[in-house]
Amino acid sequence: REAGYHEADLLTVAERLEVRMRRHRLHTAALGHDDADRFATAVLLGFPRDDPDTVELVNFGHEPPLAVGPHGLRALPGADGLPLGLGDLTDDRPRVRRVPLGREETLLLMTDGVTEARDRAGEFYEPVRELARAVAVDPQLAEPRRLVRRVRDGVLLHSGGHLVDDTTVFAMRRVGEGPVQGRLRS
Template sequence: VACGHPAPVLLGAGPAREVAVAPGPPLGIGLVGVDPPQRTVVPLGPGDRLFLASDGVWEARDATGGFYPLVTGLTALAGTPSAGLPEAVGADLVRRGYQVRDDATMLVLTPDPGRPAPR
């Protein structure tokens, strides 16, 4: 569920890519006449990771006002272990001259290797 936040990014075989999720209103806003958020299931295989970031990461800007290219950055950082990936993205933002102007929350989800993928 993406309630007011950007789509997650799937890191697996090949380049990183955004996962299509049904949009929904931000959490805590009870809008009359708006359908509740719809759940999207993203099967994760061995070695796959799902990277979630708040809009502060996606909307970090450089000196020209351009947004941080998160998907491209994650493709370049794909070899980084999951535990260090949020810190690597933060360091990449700074190294490339982007400024975070909003909350910057990042989360990496990995499948449990002992549990079968959902169908």
């Protein structure tokens, strides 16, 4: 994670994370601990200064981020990469995708604890369907804090407050004008 502060290139950060996960696995194995199944899903995001209307992303097996705006929502490229720590199973390098992201769109990320939350009947929570309907009724819902509250309240209501996995909901939107003045609000 420290590489994110020092490396300008998202692919370099992705590769350093993968190396770190493998190094940790080898280290714990050398200490006699079985850590062969250690992996992590992740999404890395970059906001290019030269193109403020795009986002760069590398997806390591994570739920795809959503772009939510007053005109609806759309999924960004999905989990085309293996989770971190499993890169030695393939010769493929992580892939950086550059995707348009409008200034009125909020980037929404959720862990699988949200999308795999179940109700009493065992049905999964479907935030994409719920959010699509809600944004159609109230386009202002795309504001980051409102969006996070909506997902939080929706998953808690759906699951009866009983969550069996870690849940994280994170929303951010680029604000300001131009590539240098732009900043993120979450």
